[in-house]
Amino acid sequence: MFVVSIDNPSTEDVVVDVVTVPGSALAGDDYTPVTTTVTIPAGQTSVEVAVSTLNDDLYEGEEQFTLEGTVTSGNTSNTDPVGTATITDNPDDLPEVSISDVTVAEGSEAVFVVSIDNPSTEDVVVDVVTVPGSALAGDDYTPVTTTVTIPAGQTSVEVAVSTLNDDLYEGEEQFTLEGTVTSGNTSNTDPVGTATITDNPDDLPEVSISDVTVARAVKPCLL
Incomplete structure (x- = not known):
């Protein structure tokens, strides 16, 4: 709520044309534009001007617009007052970044999705690195260290990691x-995703016992 005021009451009405002017906050996206005329009655010192702001799920941080006035009637020492509105974003809109879990067959690409749950008005940059567990870098997958960017207005980007096929049965x-x-700006800074490599069923070892053919043993003949 803006307050259009004079610091001393006057014996005549003070009439002011006011209009909203966009800044980092945009008319129609962040607030409902207003163009109107207000009157501070003689003997009084203020009048209010309401401007509705608009809620969205886009994280934008603080944004501003102005209400600019032009005095069209009445005696004042100035004729062009300006007030600034600062819109603080809903903290629930602060995006949370995550990395998806993925399950792949040995020898296939593990494609992780790095994502935010709400789009942002600025890029989100994430350094990512593979970390071994029961699967080992170089033996089971090709290690990756890189930087990915989720562009402003978008919500995800992919990171592919190659897994390596061998003839050794290792299970998951x-x-x-x-x-x-x-x-x-994100609500967290250290997302983690897990890749599960399923082994090639052809690598599952088969146990067998060989056949064998032998000559019957002959007992010696004693004379």
Whole structure:
């Protein structure tokens, strides 16, 4: 709520045309624009101007717009007052960053999805690195260290990690992709996703007992 005021009452009405002017906050996206005329009656010192702000799920941080006035009637020492509105964002809109879990067959690509649950007006930059678990770098997957960017207005980006096929049966093995947010506003900074590698069923060992053919043993003949 803006307050249009004079610091001393006057014996005549003071009439002011007011209009909202966008700044980092945009008309129609962040607030409902207003163009109107207000009157401070003679003997009084203020009148209010209400401007509705708009709620969305986009995290934007603080944004501003102004209400600019032009005095059209009445005696004042100035004729062009300006007030600034600062819109603070809903803390529930602060995006949470996550890395998806993934299950892949040995020899396939493990494709992680690095995502935020709400789009942001600025890029979100995340450093990611593979970390061994029961699956080992170089033996079971090709290690990755890289930086990914979720562009402003978008919500996800993929990171592919190659898994390695061998003839050794190992059962399910796991490694993680760990992230660190280095730029952008998020509610958390260290997301982790887990990859589970399922073994090739053809590598499952088959146990067998060989057949064998032998000559019957002959007992010696004693004379």
